[in-house]
Amino acid sequence: MRRVPGRALWVTAAVLVLATAAACGSGSSSDNNGTGGGGGGNAATPVNSSTCKSVVNPDGQLLVTSDLPLNGSSSHQTTQMNQAIEMVFEQAGWKAGKYTIAFQPCDDSTPQAGTWDSTTCSANANAYAQDPSVIANIGTFNSGCAELEAPVLNQAQPGPIAMVSPANTWPGLTQGTKVAAEPSKYFPTGTRSYARVVAPDNFQGPALALTAQGLGVKSVYILNDKQAYGAGVAQYFEDAAKKLGIQVLGNSAYNTKTGTNYQALFQGIAAKHPDAIMVGGLICENGGQLIKDKVAVLGDNSKVKLFLPDGFTTSQTITDAGKASEGLYASVAGVPTDQLTGAGATFVQDFQDKYHPDFVDPYTPYAAAAAQVVLKAIEASDGTRASVSKNLFGAQITDSVLGSFSINDAGDTDQGSMTVDVAKNGKLVTYKVLTPPSNLVETFPDQ
Amino acid sequence: MTAESGTARRPMLAALPRFSQQINRVLTWVVVGLFVVWVVGNFINAPKQFVSVFLLGVTLGSIYALVALGYTLVYGIIELINFAHGDVFMWGSMIAVTVSAHWLGLDGSQGWYVTAPLIFVTLLACIAFCGTLNVAIERLAYRPLRNAPKLAPLITAIGMSFILQNAGALVYGFIEQPVPDIFPTKPLFRIGGIAYTQKSLLIVLITIPVLLALVYLVRSTRQGKAMRAVAQDMDASRMMGIDVDRTIAFTFALGGALAGAAGLLFVMYQTSTRYDLGFQLGLFAFTAAVLGGIGNLTGAAFGALLIGLIQAFNEGLSWHTPGSSWTQSVIFSILILVLVFRPQGLLGEAVSDRA
């Protein structure tokens, strides 16, 4: 028997390095799709990927996919979003102008990660690009996934696949930021193909900062999870807070691994006596423990206020953090569903009648709006990918579920509303709806 | 494995280039010296904060100690780094959640005369479950490989870790498993702004007797002598009438029991767990065991205390402190440095390459 302990340790190290960290989420497997041929004639070809479910209205010529995380903590949101998209297409008779459309929802998450998975996102985008009947993609939910998919869809042949996101908030997808080569790295062909219907994080940060100022906060300590989204929204918050005269005592990273205890971290922060804490991150990254330890060391959220971005704006935060969640503030892009009017209110009513959900998630109308943008773009096109993409920009959508809005040349909506919720008696309720003034919304030159 | 000083074996990575013994010793002292300077500097800089953070580190270190002891027991007897051990600990925490919160309904509203015995019942459940689980793992996955090259059981252990983790996710889902806090929120005492909670005290009060009992067991009892004999010479032990298979199974049962107890303490302290708990915590505890001297019981406890303190200091102090984003880097750097320059750990005996 030879002893090879040294070698064993290097192999072990290599294996450990390759092992991916997992986040949270509930397990739900995605259905396998029907990869066999669709209906007769020139019906759309279903996407060749095991992450895609069955095609709805398979006789449609042009295929619209949705790319959302169907596993994990967002699953109840994304399920509703797909239902909303389907309802919009159904109400339009599965037609966009002279074209008939089909719809295929796809999953960019894995049960293990419980959230979007980079390999899956890339694979999905490639699958869409290779299926000639895919004309547009509604997605993604998470900005990190969009950063991977947008360039691939942009470089599809014979033309870029239009991508409309109902929920991405990372500004770099459409605008310049402090990060190099944004947004041009998301459209390598030089022609844009990505748009979104929600306001990005350079609105969310200031919205939280304004809320803090309104509550009398004079000093804040910021924590971030070192990811694009979390660190990004934390930075926008910091910049806006400083402009509003709030003293920023620090902005440091926290360890997101399960089992981490944050009491020592908050002991260190307590020495600086902040009025408030802001965390840029996600609830499923040990967020519950973070909130609990904050309360244990700094006191409850009425003493030292807690501000969180939309990565925490879900009922899971209440479940994970328990009593410590009481009184926290969490923001989310858009307006609350109960404040929608006109076509929006009708949509919410129809949705409730059809699907009987416990409550309509804030993102559901945004998925519907994205579907409406796609329909409009297809209708005005000549049925090719390049034409649909082009039609996204400058589009004016009247009488949508979000009212009237337009998509500018960068792919952004002109609606800048942000909702701030507060946790009261174990539920997130609307605290304030606001649109940050432009002097607080940071923009950077496109690179 | 020994209860006091190290083993008479070669260092684990003798194959890697190392400096001479002299330079090693000097380097060790330099590093230790710098560490001491940093600690003292922080104490002078902010004494109250230092004490709070120190107490926190002791609590963390105690939990790590219970897990590290499991690693060191198993390594001591069959020279296997049981990578699945952190996940056995995770299962202990899951059982603690299930029994205390879901079955017994403990939520902090009952008086201590109800809570305490029910917690004890939960402890027995965790110990029994994890002890049995560990014995089963040894029987199924490691015993068949006992005469295989050391790489085989090592990789099997990693595979076992994935199996346990995913089994945990299958049963409990990928989401957080919170429990209500059964301890009073008012701290036990407050001295000059430094608060100390009941649960922190409880953890230390449980860990110390466990460690003492374990040392006594290994040093003085018939079973303990058998464990040490098997660790030093398996074949000779057989021929002295020791049932080696049973002794090894017993060791695993012991390690598992410790992990189960640690799981319960963890859940009581942090009030939640998740299926991937074993990953980071297991690695930290393993680092602690190596730091103290793997195969050495007091070394494991000492190393764990150090790791807990280093973690807490790194996150909570402010004088020339790297900060919480550096915690993982710091701890794993310690692991690498120890393995390369002082593989016998702090409390192990320096041994020459060939006796």
Add this chain to the structure above:
Amino acid sequence: MAGDLLTARAVRKEFGGLVACSDVDFTVPQGGIVSLIGPNGAGKTTFFNMLTGVYTPTSGEVTFDGHEVVGLPPHAVTQLGVGRTFQNIRLFPTMTGLENVLVGMHARLKGGIFRSILRTPGLRREEREAADRARELLRYCGLPREAEHTYAMNLSYGDQRRLEVARALGTEPKLLLLDEPTAGMNPQESAEFTSFVGRMRDERGLSILMIEHDMKVVMGISERVTVLDHGEKIAEGTPGEIQKDERVIEAYLGSAATADNGDGGLLE
């Protein structure tokens, strides 16, 4: 033969194509002192290993004290009453002399986890008596008092050899297998050991089976000598008969390295 403590019949051991032990018949009479000799590589230690359950014979039977030994794990054979020492000393290096003997007594003690934790009077008495017996064994084997608390690896070579025997006696054997017990000893030590072997048989009712190269020891104490060469039994008889046996002389003269003492080999 009736009254034999150990009977080995047609014991054969093959390792792949190599035949290490070829159909050996062997007995140890009750209360006897028997030696097994032969040039290096003759298969003596292999034979020992089969008697103690470390190797399983390819074919053949081994019966000890009425029990079939083949197929038993080594610790069970020890529990039946076979104790042994090793050619290369295999003490437990970082356990004290006393602890080494106590480990030897493992199979004869009851112990018990719960009794240990609770420190019951029964357990404490057992521990005390065990320690006393262990000390007695250490003294019987000629070890000084300090050896009780010294790590085995720090004892002198001679003391280590004695400790090996003490530990083997701790298993309370009926048959004691000694594997080259006088290797590395000077003539005076060997002579002392020879008489010690006799005392063990007389005073403790043991039967002894020795592998030895030192012919003075072999001829001095053995009642019967068996000679193996290339895995076969080539001769068996009293020391006097063996010394004159032609096949034995040829086997020893024919092989390159035999007795390490170089003290004249077979002939005085």
